[in-house]
Amino acid sequence: MNIKLTKNKLITTLSVVLLIGIWKLVSLSYGSELILPPPESTLVATLKLFIAENFISTVGLTILRGLIGFAVSFILGIGLGILAGGNRSFHAFLKPILVTLRSTPVISFILLALIWFRVDMVPIFIAFLTMFPFICTNVIDGIKNVDRDLVEMANIYRVPHHKIIQKVYLPAIVPFIFSGASSAMGFGWRAIIIGEVLSQPQFGIGTAMQTAQTYLLVNEVIAWTIIAIMISSFFEMLLRRVERKIVVWR
Amino acid sequence: MLKKYIFYIFISVFLISCNQDEEQQKIRIATLKGPSAMGMVKMIDSVRKNPNSNIEITIYNEPIQVRKLMLEEAVDLAILPTTMGAILYNKGVNYQLAAIPVWGTLYLFGQDTTIKSWSDLKGKRIYLMAKGMTPDVLFKQLLLQHGINPEQDIHADYSFPTHIDLANAVASGQAKMGVISEPLVSLVEEKNNKVKPIFDLNEEWKKVFPEIPIAQTALLVNGNFAKNQKQEIKKLMLQYQQSSVWVNQNPEKAAELIVKYNILPNTDVAKSSIPRSNLKFVKAKNIENEINNYLKIFYKMNPDIIGGKIPDKNFIYR
Amino acid sequence: MMNLQIKKLYKSFDDIILFKDFDIDFSEHTISCILGPSGCGKTTLLNMISNTTQPDSGNFMGFNDKIISYIFQEPRLLPWKTVLENISFVLDDSLSKKEKDSIALKYSQLVELEKFNNYYPSKLSGGMKQRVAIARAFSYPSDIILMDEPLKALDLRLKMNLIKAFRRLWQMDKRTVIFVTHDIDEALLLGNDIYIFSKAPVEIKRKFVITEKERSLHAPSFLKLKNEIWEQMD
Numbered sequence: 001m002n003i004k005l006t007k008n009k010l011i012t013t014l015s016v017v018l019l020i021g022i023w024k025l026v027s028l029s030y031g032s033e034l035i036l037p038p039p040e041s042t043l044v045a046t047l048k049l050f051i052a053e054n055f056i057s058t059v060g061l062t063i064l065r066g067l068i069g070f071a072v073s074f075i076l077g078i079g080l081g082i083l084a085g086g087n088r089s090f091h092a093f094l095k096p097i098l099v100t101l102r103s104t105p106v107i108s109f110i111l112l113a114l115i116w117f118r119v120d121m122v123p124i125f126i127a128f129l130t131m132f133p134f135i136c137t138n139v140i141d142g143i144k145n146v147d148r149d150l151v152e153m154a155n156i157y158r159v160p161h162h163k164i165i166q167k168v169y170l171p172a173i174v175p176f177i178f179s180g181a182s183s184a185m186g187f188g189w190r191a192i193i194i195g196e197v198l199s200q201p202q203f204g205i206g207t208a209m210q211t212a213q214t215y216l217l218v219n220e221v222i223a224w225t226i227i228a229i230m231i232s233s234f235f236e237m238l239l240r241r242v243e244r245k246i247v248v249w250r
Numbered sequence: 251m252l253k254k255y256i257f258y259i260f261i262s263v264f265l266i267s268c269n270q271d272e273e274q275q276k277i278r279i280a281t282l283k284g285p286s287a288m289g290m291v292k293m294i295d296s297v298r299k300n301p302n303s304n305i306e307i308t309i310y311n312e313p314i315q316v317r318k319l320m321l322e323e324a325v326d327l328a329i330l331p332t333t334m335g336a337i338l339y340n341k342g343v344n345y346q347l348a349a350i351p352v353w354g355t356l357y358l359f360g361q362d363t364t365i366k367s368w369s370d371l372k373g374k375r376i377y378l379m380a381k382g383m384t385p386d387v388l389f390k391q392l393l394l395q396h397g398i399n400p401e402q403d404i405h406a407d408y409s410f411p412t413h414i415d416l417a418n419a420v421a422s423g424q425a426k427m428g429v430i431s432e433p434l435v436s437l438v439e440e441k442n443n444k445v446k447p448i449f450d451l452n453e454e455w456k457k458v459f460p461e462i463p464i465a466q467t468a469l470l471v472n473g474n475f476a477k478n479q480k481q482e483i484k485k486l487m488l489q490y491q492q493s494s495v496w497v498n499q500n501p502e503k504a505a506e507l508i509v510k511y512n513i514l515p516n517t518d519v520a521k522s523s524i525p526r527s528n529l530k531f532v533k534a535k536n537i538e539n540e541i542n543n544y545l546k547i548f549y550k551m552n553p554d555i556i557g558g559k560i561p562d563k564n565f566i567y568r
Numbered sequence: 569m570m571n572l573q574i575k576k577l578y579k580s581f582d583d584i585i586l587f588k589d590f591d592i593d594f595s596e597h598t599i600s601c602i603l604g605p606s607g608c609g610k611t612t613l614l615n616m617i618s619n620t621t622q623p624d625s626g627n628f629m630g631f632n633d634k635i636i637s638y639i640f641q642e643p644r645l646l647p648w649k650t651v652l653e654n655i656s657f658v659l660d661d662s663l664s665k666k667e668k669d670s671i672a673l674k675y676s677q678l679v680e681l682e683k684f685n686n687y688y689p690s691k692l693s694g695g696m697k698q699r700v701a702i703a704r705a706f707s708y709p710s711d712i713i714l715m716d717e718p719l720k721a722l723d724l725r726l727k728m729n730l731i732k733a734f735r736r737l738w739q740m741d742k743r744t745v746i747f748v749t750h751d752i753d754e755a756l757l758l759g760n761d762i763y764i765f766s767k768a769p770v771e772i773k774r775k776f777v778i779t780e781k782e783r784s785l786h787a788p789s790f791l792k793l794k795n796e797i798w799e800q801m802d
Binding site for chain 1: 381382383406407410411557
Binding site: 149150152153154155156157158159160163167168171172174247248249250 | 640658708
């Protein structure tokens, strides 16, 4: 077990090293900071960003937008998901909306949001529209997957209805909620940053990336990308931790 | 099977490179849909009318498209905001500043009639296009000169990322106030006569910086091309200069050409836009100080706007 | 002793007639075993008694106000609840948490699972899970316990263990048990009354009554009985 773990870590490290190696080679072959700056200068640019003047507001506001979008998606996704999971007609009503939302290109939302909303709301709105369908669909799937035998057992033992929902249905959909939340976050961060690039709120990673692009600071564009990846993986990790704390019965 | 593919690949590569060779003989000029193309319109007309011309002029919508071509050194002469020209030069992209053909065409425009002085702008939502581009930084510089902090005292809104989008939003009233440039100012006025200029930013600029004209738009020339084709450049610059003069003197005829080459949708707009576009072709080597002072203003604001430093002497094409 | 009676029961699924003018009596406070070929409708009978399936027609007498526990083929435990929590899950919420805990504790002891009180089902063996299900059925204050082949998936040794555990519980608290199986040994070890069902439509081929308290599969009387039952079941 331990040996396997270290072996996997070794392979992961190898893959990262290989990636950086290819990056270095490609940047050498272009030989231009304007097209692909080498990894070391990008690293310096990334570290510089951490101590830059508005770093906290830039990163903080992007995260805040993501969390607001996530919270709204989470609450509505679970609420509507439970309703749809328990009621066929409501599910029939909700299904086309979810399918439409999931198959609409993110850029369409953004372009429309730019017309409908104020700048600061655009990334949040986009975050909601990309995240909500994932969570809602997973909750519905979760309810469909609830073990009917357990519900029958609870009914025979005359367990009251509210207790069945609370103790049989809810725990059964928890793992589905987590997997929904995880994919929602993955797509959500990307969508938020695209939204920021186009709507240009005063602070935000997307705004900073766009500005860096305008000023041809290619290493800064990549540096912000690295920070965005770090944020995304941090929340992915956090979600996994919380899941392990809650889903203890596996 | 594989051999066949490789054969096709060779053929296509061969054809592409032939094609490029052929185009190499042509002089490629990239200009922007706006005052720069308007001033150039007579030149465009004579080039397009002459089937044997070795000049190819393309009109692009966005500066970023032109910048892309310059990064690839795929054009010999290009029109770009002067600040972006400085960034490219400072980053080692081989283009020099040959001339300034357009001198400040920006207006704060909108339906808000309550704005009488700069301090009335405090707390207002003002729409700007493309953060970091000339209209944005120039307007913010003016705010600073009037003691207004552009990050805190106003709401800068970049919801409409292209110039056309912003103009449409101002025309429809969706944006109460926006910084837009000619010829779109005339276009907006034509669409909605409730929309009025709040500040002529060129006049406001003159009040604050009487010695430093707005060297807004640059004609840039590729370094290699400049070295080998001095005569050719001289001819082209003269042609552009004459075209600008002709446009200013013959607005009626120029307006028709401007519509013909799809720079503006109708002649009325073109006619009202020409006198407001500050078309005046001046060679860079004659106004070196003015250009440097213009760039210095932005440098003090944020060095990144012009690529981190004041460009050295070589930036100016002589 | 008041008996539970089912009279004139009719039930069919699609084209298959399971019960047609079927009558049966169960004695209260007795373990009644139903032996019969698979697919004859034994489980359906339990489901009609527990009210999860409706008969086409028929009278159920004495069942009306009865409270029912059910031990299924599978343990049917909540995966996210521990042994104790699974037992107290079915207990009435008018009891305090403390009361529920002490009841659950008592029954987990009776099925010898007190060491595993805080284990989740995923950590328990099949036999242990079924013991939790038995504890749950007894902790619930029911009048009737229905059992639908709960020992089917277990090996012989575990089966014997569970039968012992069950008998011990039942000796202390003699509820009415209706136990469906197709395993003659289980019926002989557990049952007081043994009903032999025919193929569908069901008829009661024969009813055996066992009075002995001590059960051994090797005793001559039991071997003889077993043979008789074998003959009935053909």
